[in-house]
Amino acid sequence: MAIYQHMEEFHGLSVSDYPDVLNGGPMAPASLPAADAVAWRLRVDPFGESVRLPDDPEEWAEWEEWPKQFARFLGAVDAGAVRALLVGVWGDLYESDAGEPMAAIIKARDRLVALRAVFVGDIVADEAEISWIQQGRVSDLLVAFPALEELGARGGSKLRFEPVEHGGLRKLVVETGGMPPEAVRGVAASDFPALAHLELWLGTPHYGGDASMEDLAPILSGERLPALKHLALRNSEIQDEVCAAVASAPVVARLEVLDLSMGVLTDEGASALLSGQPLTHLRRLDVSHNYLSEEMRARLREALEPAGVALDLEARDARRYADWRFVAVGE
Template identity: 55%
Template sequence: MISSHQETHFGLPVFEFPRHGEEVPPELPDAGAVTWRISVASYDSEEKWAEAFERFRAAVELKRVTSLIVGAWEEPYETSPRGVIDALVGAREELGALRSLFLGEITGEECEISWITQGTVTELLDAFPRLRDFTVRGGSGLEFPPVRHEALVTLTIETGGLPREVVQGVAASDFPALEELVLWLGTSEYGGDCEAADVAPILAGARLPALRRLALCNSEIQNEIAAATATAPVVAQLRDLDLSMGVLTDEGAAALLAGQPLTHLASLDLSHNYLSDELRERLRQELEPAGVALDVDADDAEEYDEDDGAVWRYVAVSE
Protein backbone atom coordinates (compact mmCIF):
# COMPACT_ATOMS: atom_id res chain seq x y z
CA MET A 1 0.00 0.00 0.00
CA ILE A 2 1.17 3.52 -0.78
CA SER A 3 0.96 5.21 2.60
CA SER A 4 2.26 8.76 2.16
CA HIS A 5 2.11 11.71 -0.17
CA GLN A 6 5.13 13.02 -2.01
CA GLU A 7 6.92 15.88 -0.30
CA THR A 8 8.81 16.87 -3.43
CA HIS A 9 7.91 16.45 -7.08
CA PHE A 10 9.61 17.58 -10.29
CA GLY A 11 12.43 18.95 -8.19
CA LEU A 12 10.12 21.24 -6.22
CA PRO A 13 8.60 21.11 -2.73
CA VAL A 14 4.93 20.14 -2.72
CA PHE A 15 2.41 22.66 -1.39
CA GLU A 16 -1.14 21.51 -0.63
CA PHE A 17 -3.68 24.09 -1.72
CA PRO A 18 -6.18 24.55 1.14
CA ARG A 19 -9.22 22.32 0.95
CA HIS A 20 -12.83 23.35 1.29
CA GLY A 21 -13.39 25.05 4.65
CA GLU A 22 -9.70 25.65 5.27
CA GLU A 23 -8.38 29.19 5.40
CA VAL A 24 -6.29 30.29 2.44
CA PRO A 25 -3.10 31.94 3.74
CA PRO A 26 -2.78 35.66 2.95
CA GLU A 27 0.52 34.89 1.24
CA LEU A 28 0.78 31.79 -0.92
CA PRO A 29 4.08 30.49 -2.36
CA ASP A 30 5.30 31.88 -5.65
CA ALA A 31 3.28 30.16 -8.37
CA GLY A 32 6.31 28.64 -10.06
CA ALA A 33 8.33 27.79 -6.94
CA VAL A 34 6.35 24.74 -5.79
CA THR A 35 4.45 21.74 -7.06
CA TRP A 36 0.82 22.43 -6.23
CA ARG A 37 -1.33 19.59 -4.94
CA ILE A 38 -5.08 20.04 -5.35
CA SER A 39 -7.31 17.43 -3.76
CA VAL A 40 -10.65 16.91 -2.07
CA ALA A 41 -11.88 14.32 0.39
CA SER A 42 -12.22 10.95 -1.34
CA TYR A 43 -15.24 10.02 0.80
CA ASP A 44 -18.25 12.30 1.34
CA SER A 45 -16.51 15.33 -0.11
CA GLU A 46 -18.27 18.67 0.30
CA GLU A 47 -16.59 19.95 -2.84
CA LYS A 48 -15.86 18.57 -6.28
CA TRP A 49 -12.29 18.65 -7.55
CA ALA A 50 -13.26 21.02 -10.36
CA GLU A 51 -14.65 23.43 -7.77
CA ALA A 52 -11.40 23.25 -5.81
CA PHE A 53 -9.53 24.00 -9.02
CA GLU A 54 -11.66 27.10 -9.59
CA ARG A 55 -10.69 28.35 -6.12
CA PHE A 56 -7.07 27.64 -7.00
CA ARG A 57 -7.48 29.43 -10.31
CA ALA A 58 -8.75 32.53 -8.52
CA ALA A 59 -5.92 32.56 -5.98
CA VAL A 60 -2.85 31.56 -8.02
CA GLU A 61 -1.40 32.95 -11.24
CA LEU A 62 -1.96 29.93 -13.47
CA LYS A 63 0.31 31.11 -16.25
CA ARG A 64 3.31 30.66 -13.91
CA VAL A 65 2.43 27.20 -12.57
CA THR A 66 4.98 24.64 -13.76
CA SER A 67 4.08 21.55 -11.75
CA LEU A 68 0.74 20.21 -10.56
CA ILE A 69 -0.40 17.19 -8.58
CA VAL A 70 -3.99 16.04 -8.81
CA GLY A 71 -4.73 14.31 -5.53
CA ALA A 72 -8.00 12.63 -4.65
CA TRP A 73 -11.12 13.70 -6.47
CA GLU A 74 -14.61 12.97 -5.19
CA GLU A 75 -15.21 9.19 -4.82
CA PRO A 76 -12.25 8.03 -6.95
CA TYR A 77 -13.12 4.41 -6.12
CA GLU A 78 -16.14 4.66 -8.43
CA THR A 79 -15.84 7.99 -10.29
CA SER A 80 -13.46 8.68 -13.16
CA PRO A 81 -11.48 11.94 -13.23
CA ARG A 82 -13.68 13.26 -16.03
CA GLY A 83 -14.27 16.53 -14.18
CA VAL A 84 -10.55 16.84 -13.46
CA ILE A 85 -9.56 16.32 -17.09
CA ASP A 86 -12.22 18.74 -18.34
CA ALA A 87 -11.10 21.41 -15.86
CA LEU A 88 -7.44 21.10 -16.82
CA VAL A 89 -8.09 20.96 -20.56
CA GLY A 90 -10.36 23.99 -20.21
CA ALA A 91 -7.49 25.92 -18.59
CA ARG A 92 -4.80 24.77 -21.02
CA GLU A 93 -4.12 28.27 -22.37
CA GLU A 94 -3.59 29.67 -18.86
CA LEU A 95 -1.50 26.64 -17.92
CA GLY A 96 0.93 27.19 -20.77
CA ALA A 97 3.95 26.90 -18.46
CA LEU A 98 2.88 23.50 -17.06
CA ARG A 99 5.68 20.96 -17.42
CA SER A 100 4.78 18.28 -14.88
CA LEU A 101 1.43 16.66 -14.09
CA PHE A 102 0.63 13.81 -11.68
CA LEU A 103 -2.92 12.48 -12.04
CA GLY A 104 -4.05 10.48 -9.01
CA GLU A 105 -1.44 10.98 -6.29
CA ILE A 106 -3.71 9.16 -3.84
CA THR A 107 -2.66 7.14 -0.80
CA GLY A 108 -4.07 3.77 0.21
CA GLU A 109 -5.92 5.36 3.10
CA GLU A 110 -7.75 7.64 0.66
CA CYS A 111 -8.32 4.94 -1.96
CA GLU A 112 -6.39 1.75 -2.62
CA ILE A 113 -4.39 1.88 -5.85
CA SER A 114 -6.40 -0.92 -7.46
CA TRP A 115 -9.65 0.91 -6.71
CA ILE A 116 -8.66 4.23 -8.30
CA THR A 117 -10.88 4.77 -11.33
CA GLN A 118 -9.11 6.42 -14.24
CA GLY A 119 -10.12 7.45 -17.76
CA THR A 120 -8.63 8.42 -21.12
CA VAL A 121 -5.54 10.19 -19.82
CA THR A 122 -4.01 10.87 -23.22
CA GLU A 123 -6.41 13.80 -23.54
CA LEU A 124 -4.06 15.59 -21.16
CA LEU A 125 -1.04 14.85 -23.32
CA ASP A 126 -2.88 16.23 -26.32
CA ALA A 127 -3.86 19.37 -24.38
CA PHE A 128 -0.36 20.04 -23.05
CA PRO A 129 2.14 19.49 -25.88
CA ARG A 130 4.99 21.01 -23.85
CA LEU A 131 4.54 18.69 -20.87
CA ARG A 132 7.80 16.99 -19.88
CA ASP A 133 6.73 14.78 -16.98
CA PHE A 134 3.46 12.81 -16.70
CA THR A 135 2.49 10.36 -13.97
CA VAL A 136 -0.74 8.40 -13.58
CA ARG A 137 -1.70 6.26 -10.58
CA GLY A 138 -4.50 3.70 -10.84
CA GLY A 139 -5.40 1.25 -13.60
CA SER A 140 -9.14 0.62 -13.26
CA GLY A 141 -10.84 2.06 -16.34
CA LEU A 142 -7.53 3.48 -17.58
CA GLU A 143 -7.31 4.10 -21.32
CA PHE A 144 -4.19 5.07 -23.24
CA PRO A 145 -4.78 5.05 -27.00
CA PRO A 146 -1.60 5.53 -29.06
CA VAL A 147 -0.40 9.11 -29.07
CA ARG A 148 2.56 11.14 -30.29
CA HIS A 149 4.10 13.66 -27.93
CA GLU A 150 7.22 15.56 -28.90
CA ALA A 151 8.27 16.93 -25.51
CA LEU A 152 7.56 14.22 -22.92
CA VAL A 153 10.72 13.15 -21.07
CA THR A 154 9.28 10.99 -18.29
CA LEU A 155 6.16 8.79 -18.32
CA THR A 156 5.14 6.83 -15.22
CA ILE A 157 2.06 4.65 -14.79
CA GLU A 158 1.62 3.12 -11.33
CA THR A 159 -0.99 0.39 -10.90
CA GLY A 160 -1.78 -2.81 -9.05
CA GLY A 161 -2.91 -4.18 -12.42
CA LEU A 162 -2.21 -2.56 -15.79
CA PRO A 163 -4.65 -3.57 -18.56
CA ARG A 164 -3.14 -5.07 -21.69
CA GLU A 165 -4.74 -2.40 -23.88
CA VAL A 166 -2.91 0.32 -21.94
CA VAL A 167 0.45 -1.42 -22.33
CA GLN A 168 -0.24 -1.82 -26.03
CA GLY A 169 -1.23 1.84 -26.31
CA VAL A 170 1.98 2.99 -24.66
CA ALA A 171 4.00 0.61 -26.81
CA ALA A 172 2.38 1.96 -30.00
CA SER A 173 2.92 5.60 -29.03
CA ASP A 174 5.70 7.81 -30.36
CA PHE A 175 7.78 9.58 -27.73
CA PRO A 176 10.92 10.86 -29.46
CA ALA A 177 12.14 12.77 -26.37
CA LEU A 178 11.23 10.17 -23.73
CA GLU A 179 14.18 9.33 -21.47
CA GLU A 180 12.38 7.47 -18.69
CA LEU A 181 9.47 5.01 -18.88
CA VAL A 182 8.07 3.39 -15.74
CA LEU A 183 5.23 0.84 -15.88
CA TRP A 184 3.88 -1.01 -12.83
CA LEU A 185 2.33 -4.02 -14.55
CA GLY A 186 0.67 -5.52 -11.47
CA THR A 187 -1.32 -8.73 -11.19
CA SER A 188 -4.19 -10.40 -13.04
CA GLU A 189 -6.25 -10.28 -9.84
CA TYR A 190 -6.48 -6.52 -10.29
CA GLY A 191 -6.66 -6.30 -14.07
CA GLY A 192 -3.02 -6.73 -15.02
CA ASP A 193 -3.54 -9.06 -17.96
CA CYS A 194 -0.63 -8.13 -20.22
CA GLU A 195 1.90 -10.66 -21.48
CA ALA A 196 5.57 -10.26 -22.28
CA ALA A 197 4.66 -10.00 -25.98
CA ASP A 198 2.74 -6.80 -25.26
CA VAL A 199 5.91 -4.98 -24.19
CA ALA A 200 7.88 -6.19 -27.23
CA PRO A 201 7.59 -2.86 -29.10
CA ILE A 202 8.93 -1.07 -26.02
CA LEU A 203 11.83 -3.51 -25.79
CA ALA A 204 12.53 -3.00 -29.50
CA GLY A 205 13.10 0.68 -28.76
CA ALA A 206 12.33 1.97 -32.25
CA ARG A 207 9.82 4.57 -31.02
CA LEU A 208 11.94 5.47 -28.00
CA PRO A 209 15.27 6.70 -29.38
CA ALA A 210 16.09 8.80 -26.30
CA LEU A 211 15.17 6.22 -23.65
CA ARG A 212 17.79 5.85 -20.91
CA ARG A 213 15.81 4.41 -17.98
CA LEU A 214 13.27 1.60 -18.34
CA ALA A 215 11.24 0.17 -15.45
CA LEU A 216 8.94 -2.78 -16.11
CA CYS A 217 8.12 -3.77 -12.59
CA ASN A 218 5.62 -4.86 -9.93
CA SER A 219 4.65 -7.80 -12.13
CA GLU A 220 3.57 -11.37 -11.46
CA ILE A 221 5.12 -12.27 -14.84
CA GLN A 222 8.50 -10.78 -13.90
CA ASN A 223 10.35 -13.91 -15.07
CA GLU A 224 8.87 -13.59 -18.55
CA ILE A 225 9.63 -9.88 -18.60
CA ALA A 226 13.22 -10.56 -17.55
CA ALA A 227 13.65 -13.21 -20.25
CA ALA A 228 12.31 -10.85 -22.92
CA THR A 229 14.55 -8.06 -21.67
CA ALA A 230 17.63 -10.29 -21.80
CA THR A 231 17.71 -10.10 -25.60
CA ALA A 232 15.93 -6.76 -26.09
CA PRO A 233 17.55 -4.24 -28.48
CA VAL A 234 16.58 -1.29 -26.26
CA VAL A 235 18.86 -2.48 -23.43
CA ALA A 236 22.00 -1.38 -25.28
CA GLN A 237 20.91 2.27 -25.07
CA LEU A 238 19.82 2.17 -21.43
CA ARG A 239 21.65 3.59 -18.46
CA ASP A 240 19.28 2.21 -15.83
CA LEU A 241 17.11 -0.91 -15.87
CA ASP A 242 14.46 -1.63 -13.22
CA LEU A 243 12.79 -5.03 -12.96
CA SER A 244 11.95 -4.67 -9.29
CA MET A 245 8.82 -5.16 -7.15
CA GLY A 246 7.67 -8.34 -8.89
CA VAL A 247 7.74 -12.12 -8.67
CA LEU A 248 11.29 -12.60 -9.96
CA THR A 249 12.78 -16.03 -9.27
CA ASP A 250 15.97 -17.81 -10.27
CA GLU A 251 14.43 -18.57 -13.67
CA GLY A 252 14.21 -14.90 -14.60
CA ALA A 253 17.57 -13.96 -13.11
CA ALA A 254 19.28 -16.83 -14.96
CA ALA A 255 17.74 -15.61 -18.22
CA LEU A 256 19.19 -12.16 -17.59
CA LEU A 257 22.64 -13.60 -16.94
CA ALA A 258 22.44 -15.74 -20.10
CA GLY A 259 21.41 -12.79 -22.28
CA GLN A 260 23.27 -9.78 -23.59
CA PRO A 261 25.90 -8.13 -21.38
CA LEU A 262 24.52 -5.73 -18.78
CA THR A 263 27.85 -4.35 -17.63
CA HIS A 264 27.28 -1.03 -19.42
CA LEU A 265 24.40 -0.20 -17.07
CA ALA A 266 24.83 2.34 -14.29
CA SER A 267 22.17 0.55 -12.22
CA LEU A 268 20.09 -2.62 -12.23
CA ASP A 269 17.24 -2.80 -9.73
CA LEU A 270 15.94 -6.29 -8.97
CA SER A 271 14.75 -5.54 -5.44
CA HIS A 272 11.73 -7.33 -3.98
CA ASN A 273 12.58 -10.73 -5.47
CA TYR A 274 12.49 -14.44 -4.73
CA LEU A 275 16.05 -15.32 -5.69
CA SER A 276 18.27 -17.92 -4.14
CA ASP A 277 21.48 -16.85 -2.45
CA GLU A 278 23.39 -18.52 -5.27
CA LEU A 279 21.71 -16.39 -7.96
CA ARG A 280 22.21 -13.23 -5.96
CA GLU A 281 25.89 -13.98 -5.65
CA ARG A 282 26.22 -14.73 -9.38
CA LEU A 283 24.62 -11.38 -10.19
CA ARG A 284 26.97 -9.57 -7.83
CA GLN A 285 30.05 -11.30 -9.23
CA GLU A 286 29.16 -10.47 -12.82
CA LEU A 287 27.91 -6.92 -12.46
CA GLU A 288 29.39 -5.20 -9.44
CA PRO A 289 33.04 -5.42 -10.62
CA ALA A 290 31.94 -3.54 -13.75
CA GLY A 291 30.59 -0.70 -11.59
CA VAL A 292 26.89 -1.54 -11.92
CA ALA A 293 24.90 -0.37 -8.90
CA LEU A 294 22.98 -3.59 -8.23
CA ASP A 295 20.01 -3.89 -5.88
CA VAL A 296 18.97 -7.46 -5.14
CA ASP A 297 17.39 -6.76 -1.75
CA ALA A 298 14.43 -9.03 -0.96
CA ASP A 299 13.51 -7.91 2.54
CA ASP A 300 9.90 -6.99 1.75
CA ALA A 301 9.09 -9.90 -0.58
CA GLU A 302 6.30 -12.03 0.88
CA GLU A 303 5.32 -15.61 0.12
CA TYR A 304 2.80 -18.00 1.59
CA ASP A 305 3.02 -21.79 1.66
CA GLU A 306 -0.25 -23.70 1.44
CA ASP A 307 -0.69 -27.01 3.27
CA ASP A 308 -0.80 -28.77 -0.09
CA GLY A 309 2.64 -27.46 -0.98
CA ALA A 310 1.51 -24.61 -3.22
CA VAL A 311 3.54 -21.41 -2.86
CA TRP A 312 1.98 -17.98 -3.32
CA ARG A 313 4.30 -15.08 -4.07
CA TYR A 314 3.27 -11.45 -4.19
CA VAL A 315 4.19 -8.29 -6.04
CA ALA A 316 5.09 -5.26 -3.94
CA VAL A 317 1.93 -3.23 -4.68
CA SER A 318 -1.34 -4.86 -5.68
CA GLU A 319 -4.51 -3.80 -3.90
Protein backbone atom coordinates (compact mmCIF):
# COMPACT_ATOMS: atom_id res chain seq x y z
CA MET A 1 0.00 0.00 0.00
CA ALA A 2 1.44 3.36 -1.07
CA ILE A 3 0.77 5.06 2.27
CA TYR A 4 3.39 2.90 4.01
CA GLN A 5 6.35 3.92 1.90
CA HIS A 6 7.40 7.13 0.24
CA MET A 7 6.88 7.43 -3.48
CA GLU A 8 9.84 6.31 -5.55
CA GLU A 9 8.48 7.48 -8.90
CA PHE A 10 6.20 10.34 -9.86
CA HIS A 11 5.15 11.67 -13.24
CA GLY A 12 7.41 9.12 -14.91
CA LEU A 13 10.46 10.37 -13.01
CA SER A 14 12.50 8.88 -10.17
CA VAL A 15 12.01 10.77 -6.92
CA SER A 16 15.00 12.55 -5.40
CA ASP A 17 14.99 14.16 -1.95
CA TYR A 18 16.37 17.67 -1.70
CA PRO A 19 18.27 17.56 1.63
CA ASP A 20 17.20 19.78 4.52
CA VAL A 21 19.68 21.25 6.98
CA LEU A 22 19.33 18.24 9.26
CA ASN A 23 20.07 15.72 6.53
CA GLY A 24 23.02 16.85 4.48
CA GLY A 25 22.55 20.58 4.54
CA PRO A 26 23.15 22.79 1.53
CA MET A 27 24.61 21.06 -1.49
CA ALA A 28 26.49 22.61 -4.36
CA PRO A 29 24.44 22.65 -7.58
CA ALA A 30 27.08 20.46 -9.24
CA SER A 31 26.37 17.65 -6.77
CA LEU A 32 22.61 17.61 -7.44
CA PRO A 33 20.76 15.85 -10.28
CA ALA A 34 19.73 17.94 -13.24
CA ALA A 35 16.60 19.88 -12.36
CA ASP A 36 14.51 18.20 -15.05
CA ALA A 37 15.87 14.68 -14.51
CA VAL A 38 13.98 13.81 -11.32
CA ALA A 39 10.83 14.55 -9.37
CA TRP A 40 11.94 16.60 -6.37
CA ARG A 41 10.62 15.83 -2.88
CA LEU A 42 11.01 18.42 -0.15
CA ARG A 43 10.36 17.48 3.46
CA VAL A 44 11.56 18.72 6.82
CA ASP A 45 12.10 17.15 10.21
CA PRO A 46 10.40 19.17 12.96
CA PHE A 47 11.69 16.79 15.64
CA GLY A 48 15.37 16.63 14.72
CA GLU A 49 18.37 17.83 16.67
CA SER A 50 19.35 21.49 16.72
CA VAL A 51 21.68 22.66 13.97
CA ARG A 52 23.27 25.88 12.81
CA LEU A 53 21.36 27.41 9.91
CA PRO A 54 23.38 27.72 6.69
CA ASP A 55 22.40 31.33 6.03
CA ASP A 56 23.33 32.42 9.57
CA PRO A 57 26.08 30.35 11.28
CA GLU A 58 25.40 32.11 14.58
CA GLU A 59 21.75 31.05 14.64
CA TRP A 60 20.56 27.69 15.88
CA ALA A 61 17.31 26.03 14.92
CA GLU A 62 15.66 22.73 15.74
CA TRP A 63 14.47 22.38 12.15
CA GLU A 64 14.25 24.23 8.89
CA GLU A 65 10.83 25.56 7.97
CA TRP A 66 9.49 24.19 4.67
CA PRO A 67 9.29 27.57 2.86
CA LYS A 68 12.93 28.25 3.76
CA GLN A 69 14.00 24.88 2.44
CA PHE A 70 11.99 25.53 -0.72
CA ALA A 71 13.66 28.92 -1.18
CA ARG A 72 17.05 27.22 -0.82
CA PHE A 73 15.99 24.61 -3.36
CA LEU A 74 14.99 27.27 -5.90
CA GLY A 75 18.40 28.87 -5.53
CA ALA A 76 20.30 25.59 -5.88
CA VAL A 77 18.67 24.16 -9.01
CA ASP A 78 17.53 25.53 -12.35
CA ALA A 79 14.02 26.39 -11.18
CA GLY A 80 12.83 26.97 -14.72
CA ALA A 81 13.54 23.33 -15.60
CA VAL A 82 11.84 21.64 -12.63
CA ARG A 83 9.12 19.30 -13.92
CA ALA A 84 7.72 17.65 -10.80
CA LEU A 85 7.48 18.45 -7.07
CA LEU A 86 6.40 16.39 -4.09
CA VAL A 87 5.56 17.99 -0.76
CA GLY A 88 6.54 15.75 2.13
CA VAL A 89 6.35 16.55 5.84
CA TRP A 90 6.09 20.33 6.10
CA GLY A 91 6.23 20.72 9.89
CA ASP A 92 4.30 19.50 12.90
CA LEU A 93 1.52 17.75 11.00
CA TYR A 94 -0.87 17.84 13.94
CA GLU A 95 -0.56 21.62 14.22
CA SER A 96 -0.29 22.80 10.60
CA ASP A 97 -1.89 22.17 7.24
CA ALA A 98 -0.53 22.17 3.69
CA GLY A 99 -1.50 25.79 3.06
CA GLU A 100 2.00 27.18 3.66
CA PRO A 101 3.91 24.88 1.28
CA MET A 102 1.23 25.26 -1.40
CA ALA A 103 1.39 29.04 -1.03
CA ALA A 104 5.18 28.93 -1.44
CA ILE A 105 4.89 26.90 -4.63
CA ILE A 106 2.22 29.21 -6.03
CA LYS A 107 4.30 32.28 -5.18
CA ALA A 108 7.13 30.83 -7.29
CA ARG A 109 4.94 30.07 -10.31
CA ASP A 110 6.71 32.61 -12.53
CA ARG A 111 9.98 30.73 -11.91
CA LEU A 112 8.54 27.22 -12.17
CA VAL A 113 7.63 27.56 -15.84
CA ALA A 114 8.22 23.87 -16.65
CA LEU A 115 6.32 22.48 -13.66
CA ARG A 116 3.87 19.80 -14.81
CA ALA A 117 3.19 17.69 -11.72
CA VAL A 118 2.66 18.28 -7.99
CA PHE A 119 1.86 15.84 -5.19
CA VAL A 120 0.92 17.33 -1.82
CA GLY A 121 1.34 14.98 1.09
CA ASP A 122 3.90 12.28 0.30
CA ILE A 123 3.62 11.36 3.96
CA VAL A 124 3.68 7.78 5.24
CA ALA A 125 1.88 6.23 8.19
CA ASP A 126 4.99 6.42 10.40
CA GLU A 127 4.89 10.21 10.00
CA ALA A 128 1.10 10.72 10.26
CA GLU A 129 -1.98 8.62 9.68
CA ILE A 130 -3.66 9.54 6.41
CA SER A 131 -6.79 10.96 8.05
CA TRP A 132 -4.72 13.17 10.33
CA ILE A 133 -2.90 14.90 7.47
CA GLN A 134 -4.33 18.41 7.24
CA GLN A 135 -4.61 19.46 3.63
CA GLY A 136 -5.90 22.74 2.20
CA ARG A 137 -7.43 24.10 -1.01
CA VAL A 138 -5.46 21.99 -3.47
CA SER A 139 -7.42 23.33 -6.43
CA ASP A 140 -5.46 26.60 -6.01
CA LEU A 141 -2.53 24.82 -7.65
CA LEU A 142 -4.59 24.27 -10.80
CA VAL A 143 -5.54 27.92 -10.93
CA ALA A 144 -1.91 28.97 -10.54
CA PHE A 145 -0.47 26.45 -13.01
CA PRO A 146 -2.61 26.19 -16.16
CA ALA A 147 -0.06 23.84 -17.76
CA LEU A 148 -0.12 21.34 -14.87
CA GLU A 149 -0.67 17.78 -16.11
CA GLU A 150 -0.76 15.81 -12.86
CA LEU A 151 -2.00 16.66 -9.38
CA GLY A 152 -2.08 14.41 -6.34
CA ALA A 153 -2.96 14.90 -2.70
CA ARG A 154 -2.97 12.65 0.36
CA GLY A 155 -5.07 13.44 3.41
CA GLY A 156 -8.71 14.33 3.91
CA SER A 157 -8.72 16.65 6.92
CA LYS A 158 -9.40 20.25 5.82
CA LEU A 159 -9.27 19.12 2.19
CA ARG A 160 -10.90 21.64 -0.14
CA PHE A 161 -11.38 21.48 -3.88
CA GLU A 162 -13.19 24.32 -5.59
CA PRO A 163 -14.72 23.77 -9.05
CA VAL A 164 -12.20 24.75 -11.73
CA GLU A 165 -11.79 24.61 -15.47
CA HIS A 166 -8.41 23.28 -16.48
CA GLY A 167 -7.49 22.24 -20.00
CA GLY A 168 -4.14 20.60 -19.30
CA LEU A 169 -4.72 18.25 -16.38
CA ARG A 170 -4.40 14.58 -17.38
CA LYS A 171 -4.23 12.84 -13.99
CA LEU A 172 -5.88 13.66 -10.65
CA VAL A 173 -5.42 11.49 -7.55
CA VAL A 174 -6.90 12.23 -4.12
CA GLU A 175 -6.04 9.70 -1.40
CA THR A 176 -8.01 9.91 1.84
CA GLY A 177 -9.43 7.85 4.65
CA GLY A 178 -12.49 10.07 4.30
CA MET A 179 -12.98 12.53 1.45
CA PRO A 180 -15.24 15.43 2.42
CA PRO A 181 -18.37 15.53 0.26
CA GLU A 182 -17.74 19.20 -0.52
CA ALA A 183 -14.40 18.21 -2.06
CA VAL A 184 -16.04 15.40 -4.05
CA ARG A 185 -18.59 17.86 -5.36
CA GLY A 186 -15.81 20.29 -6.27
CA VAL A 187 -14.04 17.65 -8.37
CA ALA A 188 -17.34 16.59 -9.94
CA ALA A 189 -18.23 20.16 -10.88
CA SER A 190 -14.85 20.82 -12.53
CA ASP A 191 -14.28 20.82 -16.28
CA PHE A 192 -11.30 18.63 -17.21
CA PRO A 193 -11.36 18.09 -20.99
CA ALA A 194 -7.95 16.35 -21.05
CA LEU A 195 -8.27 14.28 -17.86
CA ALA A 196 -7.54 10.61 -18.62
CA HIS A 197 -7.04 9.28 -15.06
CA LEU A 198 -9.24 10.13 -12.07
CA GLU A 199 -8.70 8.40 -8.74
CA LEU A 200 -10.64 9.21 -5.57
CA TRP A 201 -10.30 7.39 -2.25
CA LEU A 202 -13.73 8.06 -0.75
CA GLY A 203 -13.15 6.58 2.69
CA THR A 204 -15.57 6.29 5.60
CA PRO A 205 -17.97 8.64 7.42
CA HIS A 206 -15.91 8.18 10.60
CA TYR A 207 -13.12 10.17 8.92
CA GLY A 208 -15.35 12.61 7.03
CA GLY A 209 -16.12 10.51 3.95
CA ASP A 210 -19.84 11.22 3.67
CA ALA A 211 -20.12 11.53 -0.11
CA SER A 212 -23.32 10.22 -1.69
CA MET A 213 -24.15 8.86 -5.12
CA GLU A 214 -25.69 12.24 -5.89
CA ASP A 215 -22.29 13.86 -5.24
CA LEU A 216 -20.65 11.40 -7.67
CA ALA A 217 -23.33 11.68 -10.36
CA PRO A 218 -21.55 14.33 -12.50
CA ILE A 219 -18.42 12.15 -12.58
CA LEU A 220 -20.41 9.06 -13.55
CA SER A 221 -22.16 10.96 -16.33
CA GLY A 222 -18.76 11.78 -17.85
CA GLU A 223 -20.02 15.02 -19.36
CA ARG A 224 -17.13 17.10 -18.03
CA LEU A 225 -14.59 14.30 -18.54
CA PRO A 226 -14.58 13.53 -22.30
CA ALA A 227 -11.07 12.01 -22.30
CA LEU A 228 -11.42 9.81 -19.20
CA LYS A 229 -10.01 6.29 -19.62
CA HIS A 230 -9.15 5.27 -16.05
CA LEU A 231 -11.71 5.76 -13.26
CA ALA A 232 -10.94 4.69 -9.70
CA LEU A 233 -13.54 5.12 -6.97
CA ARG A 234 -11.73 3.31 -4.20
CA ASN A 235 -11.62 2.69 -0.48
CA SER A 236 -15.33 3.26 0.09
CA GLU A 237 -17.46 1.96 2.91
CA ILE A 238 -20.44 2.11 0.53
CA GLN A 239 -18.71 0.26 -2.31
CA ASP A 240 -21.88 -1.74 -3.03
CA GLU A 241 -23.75 1.49 -3.72
CA VAL A 242 -20.88 2.75 -5.85
CA CYS A 243 -20.99 -0.44 -7.92
CA ALA A 244 -24.75 -0.18 -8.37
CA ALA A 245 -24.36 3.39 -9.65
CA VAL A 246 -21.43 2.47 -11.89
CA ALA A 247 -23.48 -0.34 -13.45
CA SER A 248 -25.54 2.18 -15.40
CA ALA A 249 -23.08 5.09 -15.55
CA PRO A 250 -22.57 6.56 -19.06
CA VAL A 251 -18.87 7.17 -18.45
CA VAL A 252 -18.13 3.44 -18.17
CA ALA A 253 -18.64 2.76 -21.89
CA ARG A 254 -15.43 4.61 -22.80
CA LEU A 255 -13.24 3.46 -19.91
CA GLU A 256 -10.28 1.15 -20.28
CA VAL A 257 -9.67 0.67 -16.55
CA LEU A 258 -12.30 0.56 -13.80
CA ASP A 259 -10.98 0.41 -10.24
CA LEU A 260 -13.47 -0.29 -7.44
CA SER A 261 -10.93 -1.71 -5.02
CA MET A 262 -10.06 -1.22 -1.34
CA GLY A 263 -13.66 -0.90 -0.17
CA VAL A 264 -16.41 -2.90 1.48
CA LEU A 265 -17.59 -4.74 -1.62
CA THR A 266 -19.94 -7.70 -1.13
CA ASP A 267 -21.86 -10.02 -3.43
CA GLU A 268 -24.65 -7.45 -3.57
CA GLY A 269 -22.46 -4.85 -5.24
CA ALA A 270 -20.75 -7.31 -7.56
CA SER A 271 -24.11 -8.72 -8.65
CA ALA A 272 -25.33 -5.21 -9.46
CA LEU A 273 -22.18 -4.62 -11.49
CA LEU A 274 -22.69 -7.81 -13.50
CA SER A 275 -26.38 -7.04 -14.02
CA GLY A 276 -25.66 -3.65 -15.52
CA GLN A 277 -24.04 -2.57 -18.78
CA PRO A 278 -21.42 -4.81 -20.40
CA LEU A 279 -17.90 -4.55 -19.01
CA THR A 280 -16.21 -6.73 -21.60
CA HIS A 281 -14.62 -3.71 -23.31
CA LEU A 282 -12.44 -3.00 -20.26
CA ARG A 283 -8.76 -3.83 -20.23
CA ARG A 284 -8.80 -4.19 -16.45
CA LEU A 285 -11.28 -4.38 -13.59
CA ASP A 286 -9.87 -4.08 -10.07
CA VAL A 287 -12.13 -5.09 -7.19
CA SER A 288 -9.37 -6.23 -4.83
CA HIS A 289 -9.83 -6.03 -1.06
CA ASN A 290 -13.38 -7.34 -1.37
CA TYR A 291 -15.73 -9.48 0.67
CA LEU A 292 -17.00 -11.63 -2.16
CA SER A 293 -17.97 -15.26 -1.96
CA GLU A 294 -16.13 -17.87 -4.03
CA GLU A 295 -19.26 -18.22 -6.12
CA MET A 296 -19.35 -14.53 -6.97
CA ARG A 297 -15.66 -14.45 -7.84
CA ALA A 298 -16.28 -17.37 -10.18
CA ARG A 299 -19.17 -15.47 -11.82
CA LEU A 300 -16.92 -12.47 -12.43
CA ARG A 301 -14.24 -14.64 -13.99
CA GLU A 302 -16.72 -16.44 -16.22
CA ALA A 303 -18.27 -13.17 -17.41
CA LEU A 304 -15.09 -11.19 -18.07
CA GLU A 305 -11.96 -13.28 -18.47
CA PRO A 306 -13.03 -14.87 -21.80
CA ALA A 307 -13.28 -11.32 -23.19
CA GLY A 308 -9.69 -10.61 -22.15
CA VAL A 309 -10.48 -8.42 -19.15
CA ALA A 310 -7.69 -8.55 -16.55
CA LEU A 311 -9.28 -9.07 -13.13
CA ASP A 312 -7.90 -8.36 -9.68
CA LEU A 313 -10.09 -10.27 -7.25
CA GLU A 314 -7.80 -10.46 -4.23
CA ALA A 315 -10.25 -10.82 -1.36
CA ARG A 316 -10.74 -10.64 2.35
CA ASP A 317 -12.34 -13.72 3.93
CA ALA A 318 -16.06 -12.96 3.53
CA ARG A 319 -17.07 -15.49 6.17
CA ARG A 320 -14.39 -14.59 8.69
CA TYR A 321 -15.22 -10.87 8.43
CA ALA A 322 -18.99 -11.24 8.20
CA ASP A 323 -19.57 -8.93 11.16
CA TRP A 324 -16.54 -6.66 10.82
CA ARG A 325 -15.87 -5.25 7.40
CA PHE A 326 -13.62 -2.33 6.74
CA VAL A 327 -11.96 -0.32 3.99
CA ALA A 328 -8.29 -0.87 3.21
CA VAL A 329 -7.22 2.60 4.44
CA GLY A 330 -9.10 4.43 7.18
CA GLU A 331 -7.09 6.04 9.92
